[in-house]
Amino acid sequence: MNNPPPTTPAVDDAWWRSAVIYQVYIRSFADGDGDGTGDIAGLRSRLHYLAYLGVDAIWINPWYPSPLADGGYDVSDFREIHSTFGTLDEARKLIAEAHELGLRAILDIVPNHVSDQHAWFQEALAAAPGSPARERFIFREGRGEKGCEPPNDWHAAFGGPTWTRTPDGQWYLHLFAPEQPDLNWDNAEVRAEFESVLRFWFDLGVDGFRVDVAHGMVKDPALPDLGLPEFSVIAHEDNHPHWDRDGVHDIFRSWRAVADSYPDPRVFVAEAHVRPGRLPDYLRPDELHTAFNFDFLKCAWEADKLREVIDRTITDLARVGAPATWVLSNHDEVRHVTRYGRAHTGVTTPMRDQGHPTDLALGTRRARAAALLMLALPGGAYIYQGEELGLYEVEDLPESALQDPPWERSGHTVRGRDGCRVPLPWTGDTPPFGFGTFLSAAPWLPQPDDWKSYTAEANQADRTSMLQLYRSALRLRRTNPNLRGEEFRWLDSPPGTLLFERGTGLLCAVNLSDQPIPLPDAGSPLLASGPLDKAGLLPPDTTVLLHLD
Template sequence: MNTLAPANPRIAADETETWWRQAVVYQVYPRSFADADGDGIGDLPGLISRADHLAELGIDAVWLSPFYPSELADGGYDVADYRDVDPRLGTLEDFDALVDALHARGIRVIVDIVPNHSSDQHVWFQEALAAGRGSAARERYIFREGKGPDGAEPPTDWESVFGGPAWHRVADGQWYFHNFAPEQPDFNWDHPEVREDFLRTLRFWSDRGVDGFRVDVAHMLTKDLSEPLPTRAELEVLPFDGHHPLIDRDDVQEIYAEWRAVFNEYDPPRTAVAEAWVDAARVPRYANPQSLGQAFNFQLLQADFDAGEFRRVVTHNLELAAASGSSSTWVLSNHDVVRHATRYGLPPLGEEHRGRGAEKHGSAWLRRGADEAELDRIGGLRRATAATLFMLGLPGSAYLYQGEELGLHEVGDIPAADRQDPTFFRTQGDEIGRDGCRVPLPWSAEGSSYGFGDGQAHLPQPAWFAEVAADRQAEDEDSTLALYRRALRLRRELQDAEDLTWIDTGRDDVLRVARPGGWEIVTVFGSEPYDLGDAGRIVLATVAPDGRRAAGESTVWLVAD
């Protein structure tokens, strides 16, 4: 049995096996968080230097996006070595120091694991290229002969998630499959060496004190590529019922049962959360205690700032959590989508907007040229903070994305020459990509990179970063940062059981939720004020109420007297 004694009384005092059920988890995109050595890329020592910011914020855990050796074909999600640190970001000793620093502040550590694909620089893939056709080394990946008399056509006409063909030809004429970029060849999860190596990786990081794992594209590992392979048109109409050739196959749960056995070797057991873009009815398969234990709920991220949508999403996902025996997760922004302060500040896009989901709303704005005249920055941030405080009042775990505590908007005007996201290049700019939410953070109003580091940041920062820098907000009691700090402190005091009761408000644009212990959350989605009545003491509000009248587009927390 492997154990890690908690270094901080706050951790020791928790119900250690279930700490994750109600945790506030803060996502760090390491290359854009803080740069200690001045090379323009965020690193682990930089993150350590900002550990006090995280502690003062009041989070329970940090989710660390990939920090492994990588050629950055996909922002670090092309992993060359799963058991090391990218030298540009630090060393294994730096990682250990980071874990110690966060644990000492009562903050747990969750790391990203990327099991669907490796980098094409991974030693196994380089071995496969050198070994040639029919070799054992190629069996760890998905190699196929091409079509046509000379094999010059790909095995299928499938497209990758990032655009362009899903097959890439190597020098000897064979093709390999990549669901994402060509630099990200998919593993063959039928191969026992692949399965065993990932078990070794899980133990490697768990032994170094990691408390849990976020599993990238957890629904895509297993595949059925037996002949005949469907065409792209046939593939697109196949049901996602557990037998699709590429997505959300039932047999992926065999892998996660093995992972769960490893997690349970530790005391307390290591946690995991699945990034699984699957039909909602199938989410409990990933979130149950025999599998990964928790799964992301992305429906709130996809919803408009609308009371009816929010209530439907919350009700449905609490039902799913109950069905799995897990707790729900709530998220409004992450490293893959336009920041919610910007999404909520844009005009409606009509049927296109409603059909594609709100997370595409900001992307459409960016594709049209990011016209600042269309963006209501003040209104977007007002709605974003209201949505965040509503989310933080819900039972379950809440995920925050770095910089949202500063009220950051999407950076929309990045020149094409400075962009890094493969989506932008593989779609010839039709999909603008995710660089706008990955711009390095502004820690100070002064300096060449607003306190991110001593040199220029790896993505250009806008001049308006000076206005929202962390050092300015830390001195302002009315800042977004101050609001987040107060909310997380109160949440820790108030959050208890996982029950929720809806209270009738008499208005379609107002949601009112009662939580155990006399705690209530009221969110006004419309523009008209709402009478709170006489019950409860106002302890927090995103916009100051007028007496007992909550302002439009605001959230108020009440506690029974």
């Protein structure tokens, strides 16, 4: 097959240091063939929307063949496209079309585990204990009488033990669902396979990868007990047996060498849930380029806490020359419009912070202020699809519609992450709000009726909408030289507020208190997240960018 070489955006070796990247949860973005599930055709039809929004790149959640036991994070083939989403040829066209619009394309790679339907795991199940096929995974004998007990006491992310027994009596490790067996990264064949996968997609023009569970790929071969009552997403002590082990860094050095072998920059962003001070280890000059800032996402809407997270992020990453990134929502967490409308505005326990009373008007006002704050900070930023429309968490999905693994694994006590994955509303007054074709199946998750006020069409028609705020802020990032660099310094401000300068003469003021505060002297407002007080005061839960006269 002779394919033309993929086009690429204009080469800028440092584009990733300040890029704004839009996360596409492909099942829920846009449905191009009318089957009720988002796909490549739908994404291609909306690329102009993303280009006009003003983002620099798109990150696409897994689109590989998968039984979808965990929304595509159970991959059965890393070199193909799930038939529901399209074809490899359509993927090539998408990448080329994105590049023509100046958008880079970042994919998800899932190196900690594969699907239990992956050819390797099927081969392992058919092979004998101790065989090379089983060495690609983590198989162990059980404990207790006749090996009937799991090899250790680890807990899985979605509930239950991390071990499942095979018919021949051995057990295999899965930090997540049983359908997601963990790979053995001490195995040379595993390492070579993933380097080959990286090259496969880089050769097709992909600009980078988001690395799923980057902190969990290497395990202590002894597999010691943890002595904990439940799963924890991070290590709370040194030498944890499966989180944040030193061995991951050798893997990422080899991956960086693959990326650097291409003439134009190919980049990585890590999903690494680690303790404060540990993230820079992943971002050394010969390892990954950037990492998600979960401390910022999980931070409460409080000035002192936000300032501490921003300070620590910039200071820590400066030690290794890496840029900060900022993110407010993603496909694993309650949408921030909902979180910010609660009494407790931070994230405490993944997938469990839901069902609490929410003031959506308050949450929306704070979300607007947070978005402008995020886009004024130095470094890169991530926008989760729909946050630019002001979407909230859908917390009343019918139980019959819930598909996320925690729902079943928890005995129907944890509803999971479906509420932030509801398909986007594009046009019209009734579901499916233009998500699919004119004659299409119902979306794979139902949309609330009142999303008619949140469609892209409705946002477009309102000059004060969330979408218009995001477009204005992204336009300002591109055109104002003070926002393009990494210069940043705090200025004194009243309690409950944040005030900092970018470059020379651009100020960002955020009022997180419950009282209006005076605007800085000699500043002309450039953009505000909400109406400013006519008396020259900054209202509560409002952010403003000012140019110093």
